[in-house]
Amino acid sequence: MLINFNDGQPIDLAQMLLAKEKRVENQKLMLNRYNYPLISLSIVIPGPIKNSSGANFLFKEAIKALHDGFTENALLVIDEQHYHSIAGAEAIMSVKCSVNKLKQYCINIEENHPLGRLWDIDVIDPITQQSLSRYEFEHHARQCLVCQDMAKVCSRARRHSLDDIFSAMEKKINDYLINTPV
Template sequence: MIIKFDDGIPVTLEQMLFAKEQRVKHQQAALEQFNHPLICLSLVIPGPIKKSSGTNLLFQEAIKAIKSSLASKSIVISNEQYFYANTGSEAIISAKYQADELKQLCIDIENHHPLGRLWDIDVIDPITQHSISRTVFDEQSRQCLICQDNAKNCSRSKKHSLDEIFAVIENRLKDYLKSQ
């Protein structure tokens, strides 16, 4: 199987900012309608191409992992919404469960699934209407895929090239698929 991350359409910063505004609107609507915590999934993909054959595969694997984890705890999903745009695929899942416990479950997925580092799984509390931070659970900030430093610092300083980053992402995905 050939995994590609460059077979999509590049997007602009303006498109990404508009997508973020739309995401917030979708989240607010889901909170109002269902009044349950939200699991909000997106991918950790650098560069201008956010939707490709490789990201489609990563997104589907993330959905499987989340649903499997929820099912293992008998957590009821009250609503699921999926958005597939050139700015990246996103999911909003309303779950009937305690927000803080749901966040811990999502942190466990990010920390222990072989592809979890490539996923951004947020949980929004319906009471505060804010995302619950990893630091609430004494979790460190995300580490860089390449050097294990703080990912935000590496990203801001452009410490690693896109080629280096995508080589790591492709290898993780290939290794995972081989193990299945």
């Protein structure tokens, strides 16, 4: 399978900020409608192209991993919405579960699934309407895909080229495809 992260349209900062505003608006609507914790899923994609065949592959795999876990853990999804735009694919899911249990479950997916590092799975508390932090659950910040330092540090310093980051992502995906039975 050919993984491509360059076969989409580049976006600018204004489009990215507009997508983020729309995501927050969609989250608030679902929080107010159901009053259950939310999962807000997006894909970790550096650079100006957020919607590509590679990003869409990662999104589908993340949805599958979440649903497999819901089934294993007998978690009930109250509502699920998917949004696809030039800014990438996103999902918002209202889940009947304690917010702390749901956050721990999502951290486990991010840390243990072979592609989990390429997903951003936030859990939003229906009471505070804020995303829960990994630190609250005694988990370290996420590691850089290239050098294993803290991802935020490398990102802010622009320590690695996009080519290096995409090479690391493609390696994770190829390893996953090789080791996953069809």
